[in-house]
Amino acid sequence: MVIGAATEISAKVSELAELAYRPPSPQYRPPIGLIGCGGIAKHHLEAYRDFGLNVVAVCDLQAELATELRDRFFPDAQVFTDHHRLLADESIEVVDVATHPEPRVGLIQDCLAARRHVLSQKPFVLDLDVGQQLCDMADRQGVRLAVNQNGRFAPHFSYLRAAVAAGCLGRTQAAHLSVHWDHTWVTGTAFEQIKHLILYDFAIHWFDIVRCLLPLAQAESVYATISRVPGQQIMPPLAASVVIQFDSAQATLSFDALTRFGQQDRTLVIGDRATATSSGPDLQQQSVTITDAAGSYSPHLEGKWFSDGFGGTMLELLSAIEADRPAVIEARDNLESLALCFAAIESAETGLPQVPGSTRRLPS
Known part of the structure; x- marks a missing residue:
């Protein structure tokens, strides 16, 4: 029998009616840069737009891809084809690295070296030891490194x-x-x-x-x-x-x-x-x-994996930065x-x- 009100079942299960499962809502809303404008990037930017986040720059080796996404989701953002130029903008505090795995390690290293918080696309790395080195580098630089395991925030x-x-x-x-x-x-x-x-x-x-x-x-x-x-x-x-x-x-x-x-x-x-x-x-x-x-x-x-999952990962990273704690997607x-x-x-x-x-x- 399915009971409509949680108060009619056991006290332990009744807690389910009050569970917080929606993406967090941090006050911290810094300028964000996106590196990598391939097929998945549109889901990132759609979610960030819908959750009121502040994307100020997009970067891809193919300028037309970056420009198309910029115009579609964040018309005021800058377009770059060189990620070093994006990182030269000191106002950008968080970078979403959404490329394929092969070039991602070098990009993450550059972001961490520039003391930017990073959200890495999944799967994180191709080598667990390289992943540990990136985590150690983030710790030394005093920044957060998280992974876009967006399934965790599917409702x-x-x-x-x-x-x-x-x-x-x-x-x-x-x-x-x-x-x-x-x-x-x-x-x-x-x-x-x-x-x-x-x-x-x-x-x-x-x-x-x-x-x-x-x-x-x-x-x-x-x-x-x-x-x-x-x-x-x-x-x-x-x-x-x-x-x-x-x-x-x-x-x-x-x-x-x-x-x-x-x-x-x-x-x-x-x-x-x-x-x-x-x-x-x-x-x-x-x-x-x-x-x-x-x-x-x-x-x-409430919500759906696309786009709550993608919004949830970035919001969780921002919440962790705000509270100075590890992110659940660390x-x-x-x-x-x-x-x-x-x-x-x-x-x-x-x-x-x-x-x-x-x-x-x-x-x-």
């Missing part, structure tokens, strides 16, 4: 994170996530050349969120498989599965990236006091239900999510379970 994932953090589910012992969708939109793009497209570029959101859903458990091994789907026309295998064994929990991830009809996205989180589920036809439309011994509660969620923490991702790819390559952190570089 359903943000709500589940808040419920777990508040103890509303008790101690969580299992998380099972499955995504059945059509990823062939990458046809003709650079993404089509990434062998582990699903496990690397896409599943990093799920490797990251599963850590949030099982915060007291330590991952011990990862086993993953990939396979081609009959009829697929692009190079990357479009089916993948992952089993993560924790010291006190388990998790499974399932990806079917050639689901042409009846697409579904589902999440199940089991705790010793309550169980949470989230489901919907896609990442934008999700319904959450929390069930305990007294009944069930389904909140009305780059050092994100290395733990990347360790799961790299272990899964190594497992898919070797056919053997892997210990998270033992694979230091993205397997080719």
Whole structure:
């Protein structure tokens, strides 16, 4: 039975009606610069515009890309083709580095050297040791380095994170996530050349969120498989599965990236006091239900992953700067999510379970 009012179910679950899951609202709204005006950048700028943030400069090697996005979202912003010129503007305090991974390390280093706070596009780095070096550099420079794990601020994932953090589910012992969708939109793009497209570029959101859903458990091994789907026309295998064994929990991830009809996205989180589920036809439309011994509660969620997720990451970074605290998307923490991702790819390559952190570089 689904009960409409939280006050009619147990006291612990009733807290769910008051959970803060929307993106934070810091007073700190500094000038922001964006480096990298590829396909994902429009979602960043749309979110920043919608949340009233202050983007004053955009930069890309191709001036026409930067100009098109500037004119569309922040007409008063400056356009640069050299990121050094952007960093020369001392009014810019925060930089969003939204390029592909290969050039990103050098760009982040330059931003940190100039003592700018940085939001890095995900996946953060291709090498965990390089990522640690960037985190250490940020610490030495006294600035924040965060990663745009925007899935954390998708309304359903943000709500589940808040419920777990508040103890509303008790101690969580299992998380099972499955995504059945059509990823062939990458046809003709650079993404089509990434062998582990699903496990690397896409599943990093799920490797990251599963850590949030099982915060007291330590991952011990990862086993993953990939396979081609009959009829697929692009190079990357479009089916993948992952089993993560924790010291006190388990998790499974399932990806079917050639689901042409009846697409579904589902999440199940089991705790010793309550169980949470989230489901919907896609990442934008999700319904959450929390069930305990007294009944069930389904909140009305506001917002969507696009653009709340992208706005949420920048707002979280600004909130962390304002409060002088680590961001929940701090780059050092994100290395733990990347360790799961790299272990899964190594497992898919070797056919053997892997210990998270033992694979230091993205397997080719």
